[in-house]
Amino acid sequence: MSEVHIHPVPAEFASRAHIDAGDYEKLYRESIENPEAFWSRQAQDFLQWEKPFTRVVEEDLKKGHTAWFADGELNVAVNCIDRHLPARAEQTALIWEGDDPADSKNITYSELHEQVCRLANLLKERGVKKGDRVCIYMPMIPEAAYAMLACARIGAVHSVVFGGFSPGSLRDRILDSDCRLVITADEGVRGGKTVPLKANVDKALADCPNVHTAIVVKRTGADVGWNGERDIWYAESVAEQSSDCAPEPMNAEDPLFILYTSGSTGKPKGVLHTTAGYLLMCTMTFKYAFDYKEGDIFWCTADVGWITGHSYIVYGPLSTGAISLIFEGVPTYPDASRCWQVVEKHKVNSFYTAPTAIRALMGAGDEFVTKTDRSSLKLLGTVGEPINPEAWEWYYKVVGEERCPIIDTWWQTETGAHLITPLPGAIDMKAGSATKPFFGVQPALMDDQGREIDGEGAGALVMKASWPSMIRSVYGDHQRMIDTYFSAYPGYYFTGDGARRDADGYYWITGRMDDVLNVSGHRLGTAEIESAIVLHDDTAEAAVVGYPHDIKGQGIYAYVTLKAGHEPNEELRQELIDLCVKEIGSIAKPDIIQWAPGLPKTRSGKIMRRILRKIAGNELDSLGDTSTLADPSVVEELIEHRANC
Numbered sequence: 001m002s003e004v005h006i007h008p009v010p011a012e013f014a015s016r017a018h019i020d021a022g023d024y025e026k027l028y029r030e031s032i033e034n035p036e037a038f039w040s041r042q043a044q045d046f047l048q049w050e051k052p053f054t055r056v057v058e059e060d061l062k063k064g065h066t067a068w069f070a071d072g073e074l075n076v077a078v079n080c081i082d083r084h085l086p087a088r089a090e091q092t093a094l095i096w097e098g099d100d101p102a103d104s105k106n107i108t109y110s111e112l113h114e115q116v117c118r119l120a121n122l123l124k125e126r127g128v129k130k131g132d133r134v135c136i137y138m139p140m141i142p143e144a145a146y147a148m149l150a151c152a153r154i155g156a157v158h159s160v161v162f163g164g165f166s167p168g169s170l171r172d173r174i175l176d177s178d179c180r181l182v183i184t185a186d187e188g189v190r191g192g193k194t195v196p197l198k199a200n201v202d203k204a205l206a207d208c209p210n211v212h213t214a215i216v217v218k219r220t221g222a223d224v225g226w227n228g229e230r231d232i233w234y235a236e237s238v239a240e241q242s243s244d245c246a247p248e249p250m251n252a253e254d255p256l257f258i259l260y261t262s263g264s265t266g267k268p269k270g271v272l273h274t275t276a277g278y279l280l281m282c283t284m285t286f287k288y289a290f291d292y293k294e295g296d297i298f299w300c301t302a303d304v305g306w307i308t309g310h311s312y313i314v315y316g317p318l319s320t321g322a323i324s325l326i327f328e329g330v331p332t333y334p335d336a337s338r339c340w341q342v343v344e345k346h347k348v349n350s351f352y353t354a355p356t357a358i359r360a361l362m363g364a365g366d367e368f369v370t371k372t373d374r375s376s377l378k379l380l381g382t383v384g385e386p387i388n389p390e391a392w393e394w395y396y397k398v399v400g401e402e403r404c405p406i407i408d409t410w411w412q413t414e415t416g417a418h419l420i421t422p423l424p425g426a427i428d429m430k431a432g433s434a435t436k437p438f439f440g441v442q443p444a445l446m447d448d449q450g451r452e453i454d455g456e457g458a459g460a461l462v463m464k465a466s467w468p469s470m471i472r473s474v475y476g477d478h479q480r481m482i483d484t485y486f487s488a489y490p491g492y493y494f495t496g497d498g499a500r501r502d503a504d505g506y507y508w509i510t511g512r513m514d515d516v517l518n519v520s521g522h523r524l525g526t527a528e529i530e531s532a533i534v535l536h537d538d539t540a541e542a543a544v545v546g547y548p549h550d551i552k553g554q555g556i557y558a559y560v561t562l563k564a565g566h567e568p569n570e571e572l573r574q575e576l577i578d579l580c581v582k583e584i585g586s587i588a589k590p591d592i593i594q595w596a597p598g599l600p601k602t603r604s605g606k607i608m609r610r611i612l613r614k615i616a617g618n619e620l621d622s623l624g625d626t627s628t629l630a631d632p633s634v635v636e637e638l639i640e641h642r643a644n645c
């Protein structure tokens with residue numbers, strides 16, 4: 001490993017931050033030593049309760065059980081909207097930036113209240129009751145947030161399905177949670193292209209007889225198929241509804257939403273989150289990890305179809321009374337300057353995105369960044385995958401002008417909110433490390449024998465205690481939740497990730513455990529090798545997988561994407577191999593480098609290593625489902641030019 005460079009918290013930033021180093025130590029200790037007192041205080045400070053709780057936490061991780069504030073009552077929509085009205089009815093709640101740079105609008109908290117109430121009343125009129133499931137299949141328009149909050153207001157459980165999923169994936173999700181109503185749009189618009197959402201819904205609903213209503217937002221005005229008994233237009237239907245809707249009082253442990261996520265096996269799991277614990281953790285992490293200050297403009301580039309969009313576009317920001325930017329487009333349209341132009345236009349203060357986007361923008365060249373004015377930015381964040389130090393340094397220097405701390409936030413759909421992240425005024429940064437646990441979070445590393453590792457070391461990342469926004473169930477299959485997360489290490493939550501803890505107690509996520517390579521008996525994180533390869537000036541991105549190797553057990557197969565304008569050649573291949581040897585050691589020498597014009601990615605930007613492993617291992621007839629990829633043709637190209645091994 002090259003020497004780790006520590007970036008201290010900027011003194012100026014620390015002096016104004018909500019939490020400085022001393023606060024972190026003190027509060028973290030309290031959260032572990034006296035969790036009941038700590039969490040009871042936070043739940044009262046951060047949330048508005050209709051009926052106060054008297055119980056704080058119950059847990060039995062051997063059974064995968066946890067319950068928080070279990071006899072309290074509250075409503076999430078009230079916490080995200082109504083409680084802010086006295087002070088900030090006319091303050092912007094959402095800034096919508098359209099795919100076309102000429103389209104944007106602001107929605108105030110009082111407009112949000114009106115819109116959410118109208119839609120909530122419409123849902124009730126169509127027969128939706130507390131506990132019923134509603135599917136939301138939407139582009140990134142304000143109505144997506146209204147829909148989530150309207151469900152929360154009446155106690156319906158939403159299941160947001162990413163607008164890029166196919167009709168078949170949509171159908172499977174609707175059926176799995178037996179949704180009776182779908183909220184969608186005629187079409188979505190992304191990167192100058194349209195997405196046929198309503199046509200996809202029509203195909204999906206052909207197999208979903210229980211869905212009685214589809215509410216359709218007119219986004220583009222395209223001609224769409226129409227089932228007069230089932231389909232209604234959003235705008236004209238909500239216009240007939242009252243702009244007041246009494247919120248449903250919800251028990252703290254009543255379900256709030258289901259969100260499907262892929263595991264290593266089987267069909268996607270419907271991760272179930274409940275009301276109070278989820279909202280508390282989103283709200284707290286939003287304030288402390290992003291160091292959110294009154295009036296700041298916050299932009300998370302995720303889609304609401306993913307947990308990041310749930311927690312950090314909608315629930316965390318709105319519960320805080322913040323200004324949250326919702327972006328319909330993609331970072332590279334009309335060109336690679338788009339994100340920074342949006343930052344300049346709306347004077348964005350915090351920007352939160354995925355490493356894959358950072359690498360793509362880095363590959364396009366600094367010009368796209370440096371020609372914009374980013375002086376409003378105070379903080380940068382990343383999420384979704386390990387960030388290689390080179391991309392981190394670029395983000396820090398070129399985008400943030402060495403002024404903005406970077407928070408590398410580690411968490412999962414199942415965790416609901418950040419679990420390991422720097423608090424930017426408290427924790428010095430190391431490029432590539434998610435650093436330290438959030439309050440109340442107790443990570444541990446397990447060795448092969450299922451024993452906790454003390455001090456420095458690497459192993460399976462687990463949690464020793466529950467936290468308020470922990471997964472409560474897999475919808476319809478509670479046993480599957482226990483098997484997936486609570487069986488590998490009885491008494492612990494297993495994250496599925498590997499991690500290393502350094503001498504300072506910092507956590508370095510090495511990637512999914514199934515991505516760990518074992519080469520000649522040595523463990524290697526694929527992320528480490530990828531980081532080494534992308535240190536080379538000519539490379540944009542790399543993905544490393546293992547493949548069966550007669551002598552070493554596993555060999556290292558690297559797929560490498562070059563930056564625009566660079567051609568592959570033998571010399572470069574050798575330079576990349578040398579770089580891995582230099583950075584990590586000869587054990588990390590790639591056996592095979594395949595030049596990859598593109599990598600197979602999910603639409604949320606995660607590299608599909610499962611597919612890369614199959615190609616590398618020459619298991620071409622068991623590639624599995626490639627329909628959910630952002631660009632399935634990438635796979636054919638890789639197969640055609642597959643290296644012989």
Ligand code: 6R9
Pocket residue numbers: 261306307308382383384385386387408409410411412413414434495496497509511512
């Ligand atoms: C929030 C989100 C979860 C998986 C997780 C891990 C990876 C997320 C990361 C990270 C390294 C980070 N991951 N954040 N790895 N550093 N900062 O992405 O949820 O889609 O469920 O993915 O993503 O492997 O286990 P989800």
